[in-house]
Amino acid sequence: MNSAELIHVLYLIAIVAEAMTAALAAGRRQMDWFGVALLGCVTALGGGSVRDVLLGRHPLSWIENPSYLLITSGAALATILIARHMRHLRRLFLFLDAVGLVVFTIIGCNIASGLDMPLIIVIASGMITGCVGGVLRDILCADVPLLFRAELYATVSIVTGALYVGGQWWGLPHQPVMMAAMLTGLALRLLALRFGWSMPKFTYTESLH
Secondary structure: OOHHHHHHHHHHHHHHHHHHHHHHHHHHOOOOHHHHHHHHHHHHHHHHHHHHHHHOOOOOHHHHOOHHHHHHHHHHHHHHHHHHHHHHHHHHHHHHHHHHHHHHHHHHHHHHHHOOOOHHHHHHHHHHHHHHHHHHHHHHOOOOOHHHOOEOOHHHHHHHHHHHHHHHHOOOOHHHHHHHHHHHHHHHHHHHHHHOOEOOOOOOOOOOO
């Protein structure tokens, strides 16, 4: 299996996992089945859609591949049937979410790089692809987006993208660089979850006197 095939398989796994975790968020907000399916699609495909709009890349990925809509909405709706068992799979979904973050980041970097964007835009495109779907999910669920909390999430995406882009800039072999960037990002995310690593918080309270 070459790197492109591996990324595609991991991408499909990632969008299914993202759609299923979004379905659980929809359930906590007591959404109807349409809301569950819609939130699953938005979460799994929203980051790539926002990236493509910002880069002026058309057609959007889910328009070019309508099967992605069926896969993500189907995964979200299937979650309704197995929701009572999901608590036993929490660690698995945290792992798959971490995999999705680094895979989405690499895909976003590849697309921006293919459009000859500057390095900073390439890294930003990776972060947008990896993180914005979760931001849209949290906004639709009236939560503070995970991206804006102290937890290491966007930082992991930036590190992954920077390692990947840096390796390519130095002319290193593509597949080893890609795997090294993904494994580093995955390890950082899992270690952050395990040990509660986070970014510094900004706390401001204004006195009335």
